[in-house]
Amino acid sequence: MEYRALGGTGLSVSVLSLGGLFVSVAGGPFDRAREAVHHAQARGVNYIDTAPMYLDSEDVLGRILADSTEPVILSTKLGSRPQPFNPRDPAALLESFETSCKLLGRDQIDILMIHEPDRPRQFDWWEAMDDARGPVMDVIDRLKGEGRIRFAGLGGTTAYDMARLIRTGRFDVVLTAFNTSLLWREAWHEVIPAAAEQGMGIVAGSP
Template structure:
């Protein structure tokens, strides 16, 4: 069975070691306002537990969640009991999702409240990584709110190990990496406009996580093994630590892992 064991890598200079694929968990907690080509049913606790066990067995140690992912954090807490040291957990601040709509709050008070709430929900006393969930106005968020300064304080207090930004613009990504540890960047076969953020990270020892690696599932509609083509593009860049893929289908998870394991394994032995 293909696995990612032996292929884990540093997340920039954070000291965190992550699997090259991370499991996104939006589908564990939210089925409204999501941009996927097909509808889906949120898995029950048994199916969610089996998915997490499969991910662990396949060598995945990175989990991506957020308050905006519905009840994802609340579900992960009990599901991960007794396993905390085996996972690198990334959550977010800034975006809330209520009654089918997003709202944003980047104040110091809400940032601290959000992190403390995530700690309770996830039943842990620290988060490995916290990213700012941008509303798209990246520079305004970074330059005119207290969210980054507050995350820096929470890091100093030991509540989080690293922090960064999940944005939508090159300018935002570059600004975020000047003061933060990591950026989550859209980079796939269809969208490569944020490549300058990856280039900056590679030369400054910053961490990069890729979102929409498979274009939120749309790459899978494109023809000849677009999954392999997507991962070949992504992992050709030296800054990339991990790609976050939010599947709840065991066969898709296994295929993604096998594809990345073959790709990186061949590169490692070359």
């Protein structure tokens, strides 16, 4: 397995990572999920991404990783929990983070991302997107200050709007999903150049 520096985080991550969407009930029974995670780890995968939106993925991963001795870099997200979800309620966002920690069996999360920060009709995070101004940033700054998260990130799917947030310089990692592959390279127009300018770690989701 090849490893690379994840931007300026100091983290060394495997070039191939494991996305948690199908490490859940969506991918089949628990034994299949455990087999997939162990298979990935045995081949050197050390970075796993999940989210509250990925059904029971956090719970499944927490149960699997509890028995693992391999080092793992974990990222999860804020978004969709608790229901009804209010992205501008700091107490609810903190509650979601604590739930993620409990399910994943961790006191600290390596990377906490804002899920779909670029789709206001899905989650209306921002008072001003170009400034990354909203209660979620107060929550992230607090968790960073307390040492509960190591790095802050963005996990989204648009190829242009997310660059506006990237250029604020307030984030360490970006996960850009569904828009960078051999056939579809939309993210190379805005998201990836903007992230490179900021020295951010770049993760290609669903390549």
